Amino acid sequence: MNCSEDFGPFHGKTWINCSHQGALPRVAAEAALEAVSWKQSPYNLTSKRFTDVPARLRSALSKLLGAPSEEIALANSASYGLHLLANGIPLREGDEVLLVRGDFPSVVLPWLGLERRGITVRHLDSPLGADELANTISSRTRVLCTTWVHSFTGVALDLDAIGALCRERGVWFIVNGAQAVGARPIDVTSTPIDALVSVGFKWLCGPYGTGFCWMRPALQDRLELNQVYWLTMQTADDLGTEEALPTLRHDLGASAYDIFGTANFFNFMPWTASAEYLLDKGIDNIAAHDAVLVDRLIEGLDTRGYHVLSPRSGSKRSTLVLASHKDRSRNEAVHRALREQDVEIAYRRGNLRFSPHVYNTTDDIDRALQTLAP
Numbered sequence: 001m002n003c004s005e006d007f008g009p010f011h012g013k014t015w016i017n018c019s020h021q022g023a024l025p026r027v028a029a030e031a032a033l034e035a036v037s038w039k040q041s042p043y044n045l046t047s048k049r050f051t052d053v054p055a056r057l058r059s060a061l062s063k064l065l066g067a068p069s070e071e072i073a074l075a076n077s078a079s080y081g082l083h084l085l086a087n088g089i090p091l092r093e094g095d096e097v098l099l100v101r102g103d104f105p106s107v108v109l110p111w112l113g114l115e116r117r118g119i120t121v122r123h124l125d126s127p128l129g130a131d132e133l134a135n136t137i138s139s140r141t142r143v144l145c146t147t148w149v150h151s152f153t154g155v156a157l158d159l160d161a162i163g164a165l166c167r168e169r170g171v172w173f174i175v176n177g178a179q180a181v182g183a184r185p186i187d188v189t190s191t192p193i194d195a196l197v198s199v200g201f202k203w204l205c206g207p208y209g210t211g212f213c214w215m216r217p218a219l220q221d222r223l224e225l226n227q228v229y230w231l232t233m234q235t236a237d238d239l240g241t242e243e244a245l246p247t248l249r250h251d252l253g254a255s256a257y258d259i260f261g262t263a264n265f266f267n268f269m270p271w272t273a274s275a276e277y278l279l280d281k282g283i284d285n286i287a288a289h290d291a292v293l294v295d296r297l298i299e300g301l302d303t304r305g306y307h308v309l310s311p312r313s314g315s316k317r318s319t320l321v322l323a324s325h326k327d328r329s330r331n332e333a334v335h336r337a338l339r340e341q342d343v344e345i346a347y348r349r350g351n352l353r354f355s356p357h358v359y360n361t362t363d364d365i366d367r368a369l370q371t372l373a374p
């Protein structure tokens with residue numbers, strides 16, 4: 001698979017930093033331009049398009065996740081969905097929420113405010129394993145919220161084992177897929193999780209300010225959230241009819257909790273095009289392509305005497321490769337030197353983080369490796 005022509009221009013730079021921002025495919029850039037043209041000539045912003053734009057995005061996401069469209073809330077971030085859940089799951093004084101120490105801040109912060117209401121937030125050691133978890137869950141535990149692929153270790157969690165345990169013990173299992181969705185296939189209906197949030201701007205190759213929250217109907221039924229957006233309950237055309245009290249709809253599932261301004265043309269049109277592009281390539285094929293790049297990268301890092309810190313193989317391995325110069329104090333300088341030579345990776349928590357995706361080629365990996373200081 002060589003998709004590099006479908007992306008860019010990269011202006012001679014090598015972008016191996018999808019865990020920060022995925023590149024936007026050309027088809028998505030065209031969709032963004034179309035959105036701009038609609039706004040330049042606003043008679044194009046028809047009531048039908050206000051409905052169709054979010055519907056098409058939801059349909060693409062539903063195919064990516066294997067979930068019915070109405071189980072998906074459209075969002076602008078991972079944080080949006082995490083806040084829906086942290087504020088909406090009925091939790092009482094004495095209840096306990098489990099998080100993972102060192103997790104990405106957007107996963108941790110939404111729960112911390114609950115401590116004011118007497119809810120305990122416990123931070124478990126990373127990486128989270130089903131065995132340790134089995135000994136940790138107590139009769140007070142209501143929620144486990146964690147990231148699927150860890151931003152700073154590259155470890156991919158075993159959702160099946162952890163989820164099965166949570167389900168058996170009656171704990172809601174909330175997963176942040178920001179570093180996984182778009183790079184790893186998932187079918188949420190056959191994976192024992194209760195909610196999956198993600199950003200759209202990393203492995204889903206959408207614009208910044210995009211995300212979603214899928215939730216299982218059993219969880220959505222339990223949410224206690226007072227959040228009602230008028231354009232979710234009715235259409236702009238309804239404003240033309242005789243005045244009547246707006247009414248609540250109860251048939252919308254999770255989509256009732258869409259981010260306000262849901263027909264976000266500038267962001268959602270290109271994101272839909274990106275998601276449809278990835279679907280067309282096939283997430284399985286993309287995962288296989290990314291795995292080839294990761295293999296080559298790990299082999300080259302070994303050859304150059306770098307330490308590979310993220311899992312090297314097996315189901316725990318992800319598309320995030322964390323590595324270190326044998327003298328860890330040199331990592332920042334190595335990162336700077338790569339950037340000076342037009343190779344872009346991330347420097348995170350003292351380590352080097354490579355994250356290749358669909359638009360990268362083996363040449364990109366070789367170029368990064370050749371540029372690495374000995």
Ligand SMILES: Cc1ncc(COP(=O)(O)O)c(C=O)c1O
Binds near residue numbers: 019106149150151178
């Ligand atoms: C694991 C993880 N979760 C979430 C985010 C971003 O979250 P949000 O969309 O809420 O800003 C990132 C990176 O930006 C991340 O690496």
